[in-house]
Amino acid sequence: MARIITFGEIMLRLAPNGYYRFFQNDQMQATFGGGEANVAVSLANYGMDAAFVTKLPAHAIGQAAVNSLRGLGVDTSMITRGGDRVGIYYLEKGASQRGSVCIYDRAHSAIQEASPADFDWDAIFEGADWFHFTGITPALGENVVEICREACKAAKAHGVKISCDLNYRGKLWTREQARAAMTDLCQYVDVCISNEEDAKDVFGIEAENTDIYGGKLNKEGYKSVAK
Numbered sequence: 001m002a003r004i005i006t007f008g009e010i011m012l013r014l015a016p017n018g019y020y021r022f023f024q025n026d027q028m029q030a031t032f033g034g035g036e037a038n039v040a041v042s043l044a045n046y047g048m049d050a051a052f053v054t055k056l057p058a059h060a061i062g063q064a065a066v067n068s069l070r071g072l073g074v075d076t077s078m079i080t081r082g083g084d085r086v087g088i089y090y091l092e093k094g095a096s097q098r099g100s101v102c103i104y105d106r107a108h109s110a111i112q113e114a115s116p117a118d119f120d121w122d123a124i125f126e127g128a129d130w131f132h133f134t135g136i137t138p139a140l141g142e143n144v145v146e147i148c149r150e151a152c153k154a155a156k157a158h159g160v161k162i163s164c165d166l167n168y169r170g171k172l173w174t175r176e177q178a179r180a181a182m183t184d185l186c187q188y189v190d191v192c193i194s195n196e197e198d199a200k201d202v203f204g205i206e207a208e209n210t211d212i213y214g215g216k217l218n219k220e221g222y223k224s225v226a227k
Helices: 035-045 060-070 142-157 175-188 196-203 221-226
Strands: 003-007 011-016 028-033 049-053 088-092 101-105 130-134 161-165 191-193
Touching (some): 003 035, 003 142, 028 035, 028 060, 035 130
Parallel strands (some): 003 130
16 A cells, blocks of 8 residues: 655644634634645545645643544554644635635644754654645745755655645745745656646746746647646
8 A cells, every 4th residue: 555645834724613703703613624624534545545744832732633644543642742832824715706715823833833853754754655745835935845845855765655745825835936846846746736827826837828827728738837
């Protein structure tokens, strides 16, 4: 069975029940989520050997995040403990023409303030086959860009395939910052996952004869983006 390692931030998600707007009633649902954590959970649901790597505080909220992943079959044994807080995001689900709203409260989270010394990638990749991360993770700061770089180098040294979902987040960094970091990191990547918006935002690659924000797609343009 293939062993897959994913790396990123898991956050506490607070969301109003159903399609209520923020504080339209006095209840919010609390769950945990994050791009790479969600991938690990999905793979575990398919019966695969999936591990999630991050840094979480040693307090009860950090432990609740670990427990939520463990309960879904994800290997949490290589999560580093330390730091002061779990990042939070508030999600208001859209309805009809009203779009969803996401508000981040994630500054100074444990993973954002992590250092390369927090992770022993040689031990983490022992027996691993695949490593997955997204562009959300290096967007957390230059220190996390360096952590991702060290992870990629170690993965290559262990013969581990690497995939990356570009997943550009304008609330976290600029296009220029994303281009510099992801151009560097993608030299190690075997499978790059992107849509046409991410390709333009991160790499300045634009589909031919297509307005990516206009709602009309030229399917042939995807070929030029891929090339």
